[in-house]
Amino acid sequence: MSSARIDVLRSMTEQNPRDAFARYGLAMELVNSGQLEAAAEEFFTLIRYNPNYAAGYFHGGQTLEKLGRIEDAKKLYQEGIVVTTASGDDHTRSELEAALRLLA
Numbered sequence: 001m002s003s004a005r006i007d008v009l010r011s012m013t014e015q016n017p018r019d020a021f022a023r024y025g026l027a028m029e030l031v032n033s034g035q036l037e038a039a040a041e042e043f044f045t046l047i048r049y050n051p052n053y054a055a056g057y058f059h060g061g062q063t064l065e066k067l068g069r070i071e072d073a074k075k076l077y078q079e080g081i082v083v084t085t086a087s088g089d090d091h092t093r094s095e096l097e098a099a100l101r102l103l104a
Helices: 004-014 020-032 035-050 054-066 070-087 090-103
Strands: none
Touching: 004 020, 020 035, 020 054, 020 070, 035 070, 054 070, 054 090, 070 090
């Protein structure tokens, strides 16, 4: 998407690094603009600050797959399964399990 939107989201995350909504939005915008390495780093940062942000594990894993980092994607999916099991997020857990099975 637009670099202006990325700039706004990046500014928001600089002002508040723990802002999960802005960090996730930035990561997704980076994916959409083809900046996959930067997106992967944002997903890792998102999870570091917000370890229960389930979508970060799924979309982070998808991004790692696009980068050919399959073992890293598997690890992220596995971590997400643990988190979503503990939080009772059955929907995201099933998505993570399906993604992991496809890589097996």
